Amino acid sequence: MGVTIKEIAVLCGVSPGTVDRALNHRPGISEKTKARILKVAEQMNYQPDYMARSLAKGRTMTIGVVLFDLYNRSFSQLMNSIEAASRQHGYFVDLVLTNKDPENEKKCIEHLIHRKVDGIIIFAINQGEEFNRYLKSLQIPVVTICNYVSDDWSYIGIDDRRAMKEAVHYICEKRYERFIYVCPPLSYRGRTNIFTQEERLAGCLEGLKESGIEQQPIIIMDKDYIGAISQLDFVGESKTTAIICSCDIYALEVMNHLKSRGLHIPEDVGIMGFDNIDVLKYISPALTTVEYAVEEFGSRAVQCMIEQIEQGTCTPVPLLPYQIITGESI
Amino acid sequence: MGVTIKEIAVLCGVSPGTVDRALNHRPGISEKTKARILKVAEQMNYQPDYMARSLAKGRTMTIGVVLFDLYNRSFSQLMNSIEAASRQHGYFVDLVLTNKDPENEKKCIEHLIHRKVDGIIIFAINQGEEFNRYLKSLQIPVVTICNYVSDDWSYIGIDDRRAMKEAVHYICEKRYERFIYVCPPLSYRGRTNIFTQEERLAGCLEGLKESGIEQQPIIIMDKDYIGAISQLDFVGESKTTAIICSCDIYALEVMNHLKSRGLHIPEDVGIMGFDNIDVLKYISPALTTVEYAVEEFGSRAVQCMIEQIEQGTCTPVPLLPYQIITGESI
DNA sequence: CTGAAAGCGCTAACAC
DNA sequence: GTGTTAGCGCTTTCAG
Numbered sequence: 001m002g003v004t005i006k007e008i009a010v011l012c013g014v015s016p017g018t019v020d021r022a023l024n025h026r027p028g029i030s031e032k033t034k035a036r037i038l039k040v041a042e043q044m045n046y047q048p049d050y051m052a053r054s055l056a057k058g059r060t061m062t063i064g065v066v067l068f069d070l071y072n073r074s075f076s077q078l079m080n081s082i083e084a085a086s087r088q089h090g091y092f093v094d095l096v097l098t099n100k101d102p103e104n105e106k107k108c109i110e111h112l113i114h115r116k117v118d119g120i121i122i123f124a125i126n127q128g129e130e131f132n133r134y135l136k137s138l139q140i141p142v143v144t145i146c147n148y149v150s151d152d153w154s155y156i157g158i159d160d161r162r163a164m165k166e167a168v169h170y171i172c173e174k175r176y177e178r179f180i181y182v183c184p185p186l187s188y189r190g191r192t193n194i195f196t197q198e199e200r201l202a203g204c205l206e207g208l209k210e211s212g213i214e215q216q217p218i219i220i221m222d223k224d225y226i227g228a229i230s231q232l233d234f235v236g237e238s239k240t241t242a243i244i245c246s247c248d249i250y251a252l253e254v255m256n257h258l259k260s261r262g263l264h265i266p267e268d269v270g271i272m273g274f275d276n277i278d279v280l281k282y283i284s285p286a287l288t289t290v291e292y293a294v295e296e297f298g299s300r301a302v303q304c305m306i307e308q309i310e311q312g313t314c315t316p317v318p319l320l321p322y323q324i325i326t327g328e329s330i
Numbered sequence: 331m332g333v334t335i336k337e338i339a340v341l342c343g344v345s346p347g348t349v350d351r352a353l354n355h356r357p358g359i360s361e362k363t364k365a366r367i368l369k370v371a372e373q374m375n376y377q378p379d380y381m382a383r384s385l386a387k388g389r390t391m392t393i394g395v396v397l398f399d400l401y402n403r404s405f406s407q408l409m410n411s412i413e414a415a416s417r418q419h420g421y422f423v424d425l426v427l428t429n430k431d432p433e434n435e436k437k438c439i440e441h442l443i444h445r446k447v448d449g450i451i452i453f454a455i456n457q458g459e460e461f462n463r464y465l466k467s468l469q470i471p472v473v474t475i476c477n478y479v480s481d482d483w484s485y486i487g488i489d490d491r492r493a494m495k496e497a498v499h500y501i502c503e504k505r506y507e508r509f510i511y512v513c514p515p516l517s518y519r520g521r522t523n524i525f526t527q528e529e530r531l532a533g534c535l536e537g538l539k540e541s542g543i544e545q546q547p548i549i550i551m552d553k554d555y556i557g558a559i560s561q562l563d564f565v566g567e568s569k570t571t572a573i574i575c576s577c578d579i580y581a582l583e584v585m586n587h588l589k590s591r592g593l594h595i596p597e598d599v600g601i602m603g604f605d606n607i608d609v610l611k612y613i614s615p616a617l618t619t620v621e622y623a624v625e626e627f628g629s630r631a632v633q634c635m636i637e638q639i640e641q642g643t644c645t646p647v648p649l650l651p652y653q654i655i656t657g658e659s660i
Numbered sequence: 661c662t663g664a665a666a667g668c669g670c671t672a673a674c675a676c
Numbered sequence: 677g678t679g680t681t682a683g684c685g686c687t688t689t690c691a692g
Contacts, residue, residue, distance in 0.1 A: 004669060015679045020671065030677060051384045051446055052669030055684045060381065070406035071608070079400050083427045087438075092445050095425050097413045108417075115422050116381055252612040259614065278401070279609040282582040284589065334685060345663045350687060358661060382685030385668045 003044045011044075012037050023048070054116065062092040063305055064112035066122040068100045072249065073277040074294045075123075078145070081298025082121065089306055091118075102126045102192055106134070113138060119305045124149050127193035141308035143301045148195045154308075156301045156317055158292045160196050161203035163322045167272060167290050168207025168244065170324055176270060177239035179208060179217035180232075182225050182254060183246035200246045200274065217244075225250065226257050234258075234269040241269045242330060248273035248280060251287055255329070270330035286327035296320055333374045341374075342367050353378070384446065392422040393635055394442035396452040398430045402579070403607040404624045405453075408475070411628025412451065419636055421448075432456045432522060436464070443468060449635045454479050457523035471638035473631045478525045484638075486631045486647055488622045490526050491533035493652045497602060497620050498537025498574065500654055506600060507569035509538060509547035510562075512555050512584060513576035530576045530604065547574075555580065556587050564588075564599040571599045572660060578603035578610060581617055585659070600660035616657035626650055 005023070009016045014033060021029040022037035023046075054060040063086050067075050079095065086093045094115055096108035105125045112120055119141035124131070132150045135142050145156045171179075181204050183197055201219070208217060222228045234241055245251035251273030255265060263269055265285050273280075276291035300317050307314035335353070339346045344363065351359040352367035353376075384390040393416050397405050409425065416423045424445055426438035435455045442450055449471035454461070462480045465472050475486045501509075511534050513527055531549070538547060552558045564571055575581035581603030585595060593599055595615050603610070606621035630647050637644035 002669095005671095006669075016670080017672080017680075018678055021678085024671090026672095028677060033677080047444060049385075049446065049669050050444055051381055051390065052684090053671075054381045055379075055385050055686090056669080056671045058684075070400055070409050071403075073401075073403070073406075076400035076403075076406050079425075080427060083425060084429075087426065087441060092424055092441070093426075094422055095409075095413060096417065096423075097410060099414075111417060111422070114377060114380055116379070256612060279612070282586060282609070282613060335687095336685075346686080347664075347688080348662060351662085354687085360661060363661085379685050382668090383687075385670090386685080386687045388668075 002049065003041075003046045004049075005046075008037065008041055008044065008046060012040055059118050059309075060092075060116045061090060062094055062115065062117045063302065064094045064096065064109075064115065064117035064120040066096055066098060066105065066108055066112070066120060066124070068098045068105075068123065068125055070097065073279060074275055077278075077294040078123075078298045081295040082302055085299045085302035089302070091302075091306065098125055100125055100192075109138070118309045119143070121145055121301045121305055122149075123147055124193050127195065141305060143305050143308075145297055145301050146196060147193050149193065154301075154304045154314060154317055156297050156304070157196070157319065158322045159319045160199040161206070163290050163292075164200040164203030164244075164246075164274065165207035165210070167274070167324055168204050169211055170288075171242050171244065171270070171272060171330055172208065172211035172213060174242070174270065174330065175240055176242040178241040179213065179215075180220060180229070180241060180243045181217045181246070182220045182229075182243060182250050185221045185223055197246055204244055226253060229254060229257060230261075234263055243269060243271045245271065245273050248275045248277045248287065248289055251289070251329075252279075252283065255283070255287070266328065266330050272330045276325055280327075285329050288327035288330045289325050290322055291325045292320060292322040332379065333371075333376045334379075335376075338367065338371055338374065338376060342370055389448050389639075390422075390446045391420060392424055392445065392447045393632065394424045394426065394439075394445065394447035394450040396426055396428060396435065396438055396442070396450060396454070398428045398435075398453065398455055400427065403609060404605055407608075407624040408453075408628045411625040412632055415629045415632035419632070421632075421636065428455055430455055430522075439468070448639045449473070451475055451631045451635055452479075453477055454523050457525065471635060473635050473638075475627055475631050476526060477523050479523065484631075484634045484644060484647055486627050486634070487526070487649065488652045489649045490529040491536070493620050493622075494530040494533030494574075494576075494604065495537035495540070497604070497654055498534050499541055500618075501572050501574065501600070501602060501660055502538065502541035502543060504572070504600065504660065505570055506572040508571040509543065509545075510550060510559070510571060510573045511547045511576070512550045512559075512573060512580050515551045515553055527576055534574055556583060559584060559587060560591075564593055573599060573601045575601065575603050578605045578607045578617065578619055581619070581659075582609075582613065585613070585617070596658065596660050602660045606655055610657075615659050618657035618660045619655050620652055621655045622650060622652040 005016050005019045009019045019037055022034040065082055070076050083093050094117055096111055098105040098108050102125055121143045123146045124144055142153045144153045148155050183201055220228045243254055251271055265271055273287045273289040276289045280287050304314045304317055335346050335349045339349045349367055352364040395412055400406050413423050424447055426441055428435040428438050432455055451473045453476045454474055472483045474483045478485050513531055550558045573584055581601055595601055603617045603619035606619045610617050634644045634647055
């Protein structure tokens with residue numbers, strides 16, 4: 001297909017080894033011949049064959065990325081920044097999507113291993129000791145992102161517990177008398193990695209306690225959370241209620257439901273989200289939520305990954321900052 | 331690293347060539363030895379090395395995907411379906427994002443070529459004869475998606491012109507007296523591929539004409555379309571206005587603006603979008619828009635791509651169906 | 661039906 | 677400094 005090192009070699013009257021030294025700026029070559037070779041390579045528009053190089057070096061310049069999907073807007077942002085950072089460093093990105101299925105996640109990882117990726121950035125859906133051993137068995141760098149697996153891997157994310165706690169403090173300064181927390185079914189516990197969700201829930205409970213709220217919040221972790229909420233009254237005798245959602249999507253669904261019941265937000269019931277997904281700017285009333293820089297996650301993850309690939313180790317990444325976005329919903 | 335064909339060969343007391351025949355189900359091998367080899371391979375958990383295979387065969391089992399970003403929700407859906415379909419067929423997916431920059435798009439394509447992808451699925455941002463020649467020079471299958479480049483390539487999409495025309499017919503049956511069309515700057519023409527946008531605009535104009543509307547619509551293709559719209563009056567003396575947007579995002583932005591002016595939709599002014607991005611379900615009033623199955627685009631594109639890679643040609647893909655979604659906004 | 665051998669394009673260790 | 681050579685793991689052609 002393209003120009004090969006060999007062709008350049010014969011054209012320059014040198015050996016392939018010498019061409020290699022020139023092309024890869026390795027020592028053991030005179031400036032003169034190097035310059036000559038580079039010029040010829042340039043003229044012939046030489047493009048290295050990454051396949052051949054990979055085979056010879058055992059490295060593919062490819063980073064595998066495992067996400068569960070791209071539907072959640074945050075993941076798109078994440079992927080955007082991962083792609084940009086990787087390509088900037090000369091790496092390729094192989095993307096696999098697990099659809100939140102732990103079994104599928106393993107298949108996806110196998111797929112990347114077949115591809116011989118140099119490392120994997122993963123928003124893990126599996127968890128536990130066995131999964132951790134599995135990751136170790138891969139023998140390549142792994143960076144976990146948004147969902148913690150173990151201390152064996154770098155983790156990129158925020159302090160979700162503290163963030164949720166602060167959000168709850170913020171809410172508790174308002175007039176609310178009853179608290180509802182909506183999150184995914186934690187019954188997945190053991191089967192699915194819900195670390196971040198557990199952190200947020202814990203943060204909520206701690207926040208309420210620290211704010212001197214005696215009562216336990218109503219925790220809704222039913223898959224049919226809308227059904228559960230539809231059973232509740234929010235006006236009349238009812239205590240003024242704050243619905244705290246573990247992510248914006250839930251909050252939006254709940255808002256839709258409340259609106260369909262003719263309830264006013266925040267007069268009749270307050271609502272809070274988490275993540276600050278970008279579509280919020282089209283939502284009214286503006287949703288109060290917690291923001292953090294997802295793009296930053298991506299670039300940090302890539303940087304950390306490349307350090308590990310190239311130096312075997314990376315500087316620890318601190319938990320990233322977050323911020324409460326004051327809307328009109330609570 | 332892993333088990334190699336050679337190791338299996340010595341273990342079975344045969345030659346590498348024979349192992350290869352067994353593993354790849356090629357003729358010229360007795361059932362007996364084949365079964366024996368496969369069993370051993372199975373036991374040793376043999377995994378083929380795609381790098382080596384690629385080098386030997388000149389094919390990488392990788393499909394390159396070029397999009398401008400993943401922010402637009404439709405692209406996420408698209409990417410989801412492309413990934414799923416590809417992996418199902420044993421192909422890897424390399425993703426590059428161009429950020430709507432024609433120059434960057436070329437770099438992205440180069441990147442994929444270095445990677446030696448077997449084919450490219452592209453939502454092109456470049457256009458024209460020169461770009462077309464460039465694509466041809468790559469010497470690999472290309473599938474264009476959502477934005478037409480030339481008849482040299484399979485195209486996956488809908489009949490945007492007809493879809494918009496029908497949407498406009500729908501609007502014209504209502505009480506509107508003034509029409510505004512909002513779309514991206516077509517001044518990009520020549521620099522950037524705006525085929526789809528041009529089709530939609532043409533469809534709008536044709537639709538109005540066919541509906542017997544004499545007057546020309548106000549066409550706003552300013553980058554600052556909100557600024558332009560803010561100059562206009564919609565109540566009082568003004569004719570009842572329909573704002574037709576070439577995509578949902580514009581429609582949402584316009585809605586935000588109108589709401590901020592205290593205008594009522596659709597009483598004071600009607601508005602229509604295009605694409606039916608999924609966040610619309612959280613928007614009120616419900617946006618009237620045009621829907622089509624983006625996931626279908628992805629699976630079709632992959633199918634068409636794989637046919638071309640493996641058979642050199644593919645069955646022509648028809649334009650896909652669409653449908654007007656009746657909301658409350660117009 | 662099976663084995664041997666020559667690559668794919670690049671890298672790296674060892675000679676000269 | 678530069679050339680030579682032996683792979684990386686798999687495929688494929690040509691003998692046998």
